[in-house]
Amino acid sequence: MEKYNCKEQQMLEFTYKNSGDPIRFPVGTVYGAQDGPTLVVVGGMHGSEFCGIQAAIDVFQKTDPAKLRGKLVVTTIYNMPAFQNHLGFLVPQDGKNPMRTFPGFLEGTYGEVMAYYFWNSVLKDDPDFVIELHGGDIPERLEPFISVTVTGDKAMDDKIEEMAQAYNISCLVHTPIATRNAAPLGSMFGKLIARGIPAMLTEAGGEGILDMDFAKIHYDGITNVMKKMGMIDGELVDTVERLDMTYHGAIRNETQGMWYPFVKLRQMVKKDEIVGEIRDYFGNKIKDITSPIDGMITVVRTSPSVGVPQVLLELHHVN
Ligand SMILES: [Zn+2]
Structure with a gap:
């Protein structure tokens, strides 16, 4: 009962x-x-x-x-x-x-x-x-x-x-x-x-x-x-x-190294804009990370520690 x-x-x-x-x-x-x-x-x-x-x-x-x-x-x-x-x-x-x-x-x-x-x-x-x-x-x-x-x-x-x-x-x-x-x-x-x-x-x-x-x-x-x-x-x-947004997804890491983000939460970014970089374990840049879309940053990996294929950033379309 x-x-x-x-x-x-x-x-x-x-x-x-x-x-x-x-x-x-x-x-x-x-x-x-x-x-x-x-x-x-x-x-x-x-x-x-x-x-x-x-x-x-x-x-x-x-x-x-x-x-x-x-x-x-x-x-x-x-x-x-x-x-x-x-x-x-x-x-x-x-x-x-x-x-x-x-x-x-x-x-x-x-x-x-x-x-x-x-x-x-x-x-x-x-x-x-x-x-x-x-x-x-x-x-x-x-x-x-x-x-x-x-x-x-x-x-x-x-x-x-x-x-x-x-x-x-x-x-x-x-x-x-x-x-x-x-x-x-x-x-x-x-x-x-x-x-x-x-x-x-x-x-x-x-x-x-x-x-x-x-x-x-x-x-x-x-x-x-x-x-x-x-x-x-x-x-x-x-x-x-309230912000009406449409899911895009995550940028995932493809390279062994350390992660350095250049963007902040709620920042609006353009397609192909550089949003961070991967450096080797001596501080040399290996790879630019660019945005795949025009969108807003909602998640930032703030730790330099990253593996493959872990999430670096998440971003979505703003309608
Ligand atoms: Zn969770």
Whole structure:
């Protein structure tokens, strides 16, 4: 029987049978005093993106069940092994990015089995909406943005757009679903949309720092969405002008060496403009990096440490 007007926290635990290692997800649930929609919030898909993790914790702590309509399910840290090892992007056990593991499968690698158990427990009962929180990983700085998936199904697209508009983040990067869901295993939010559940990825934070201003961007965004869905009362925080952007993608490194960016976040660049360079380990330039499009810089790798084919910059078209 469904519960009302209470809060629960639990450590969901499964076992990766090939090694016997545990798979753990910290999941908090706030059951509202009245009926309403279900919102699932997932922090720490990348375990060192702390601003999203902190926002998930804060929204769980501060949501009063007596004032909630519906149910809020918060996973504070999805990728616990990365969190515990201060590792960027990947699940340490198999070196896979969890954004390429959903919906997972039981006979897969550790990260794929993680996704399988998460998909079949926390995400099993169709939630009304899902927010996947990111926070810029250890080597990067980014302009807060939302990946707004465009499916071509008007009802779905309207729901995603409404939630994205409510989040109070400026850069709304509209991304075709084909870009997200080309492979059988993909991102959690992309595969949820394919399942018919409105979902979005939101980003604020970076460089392995817990910056409370960025955590607050996520906190305001999540609670704005809850207000928009009628789960809680209150006025939406609405302070930034929205920018309608179309996904282009990343410039990836092709050369062994060190990375020196010449551009800043939100900088507008022209096609073929030099945006940075790769130098050898003695300081000599090996390669100019140029922009493939006219667009706006949204992610800068701020660390000189770079491998092949890691991301140097991300940029998108501004409409
Ligand atoms: Zn991330």
